[in-house]
Amino acid sequence: MAERAIDEIDMKIISELSRDSNISHTELASLCGITRQTVASRIKNLEREGVIKNFRAVIDYTKIGFGAFFLLFLKLDVTDQKLTREFINKLKDDPNVLMDVSITGEWDVMLLLAFHDVREYETYINEMRIRMGPILKDTKSHVILNFYKSLDDYVPR
Numbered sequence: 001m002a003e004r005a006i007d008e009i010d011m012k013i014i015s016e017l018s019r020d021s022n023i024s025h026t027e028l029a030s031l032c033g034i035t036r037q038t039v040a041s042r043i044k045n046l047e048r049e050g051v052i053k054n055f056r057a058v059i060d061y062t063k064i065g066f067g068a069f070f071l072l073f074l075k076l077d078v079t080d081q082k083l084t085r086e087f088i089n090k091l092k093d094d095p096n097v098l099m100d101v102s103i104t105g106e107w108d109v110m111l112l113l114a115f116h117d118v119r120e121y122e123t124y125i126n127e128m129r130i131r132m133g134p135i136l137k138d139t140k141s142h143v144i145l146n147f148y149k150s151l152d153d154y155v156p157r
Contacts (some may be wrong), residue, residue: 006047009034011156013042014051018155021055058152061098066114069144070100070121072108075137083135096124099151107140120145 006014012032014079025043031148046052061069078084091100091111099112115121121141129136 006051010042010046013030013039015048015155015157017052019061048093061114065116068117068121070113071144072111072113072144073110073140074111077135077137078108080135087132
């Protein structure tokens with residue numbers, strides 16, 4: 001079955017929900033110039049089609065004790081695909097990993113990491129080097145000084 005085109009009203013709904021996922025259907029209807037029932041139906045369709053994956057809280061990590069953030073670039077020995085997959089799968093369950101992405105260029109993987117302090121990060125990276133052994137060819141770290149915009153701040157238009 002062909003994918004349904006996302007129209008201007010769908011984009012308005014998506015945009016408003018990305019700003020505030022708790023917005024009421026009534027308020028969304030008013031903003032979009034449609035009925036509350038139409039809003040509910042469109043949201044249900046967007047969920048069914050996988051456009052809207054879920055609704056969640058946006059967390060201020062500093063308020064729960066995370067004060068040190070890092071970008072960690074990894075160069076992997078990808079000749080052993082099984083070990084590479086196992087490593088990537090472990091990242092998904094790592095509580096310090098806020099985001100992991102495959103990238104092009106000199107590095108293979110980029111991680112956005114959160115820690116309570118720099119010492120905790122130092123321990124983490126040293127343990128990672130030992131745990132990964134020869135699959136980890138190189139690392140490069142950057143301390144994040146400030147977040148000006150994050151994925152949570154992105155509003156599609």
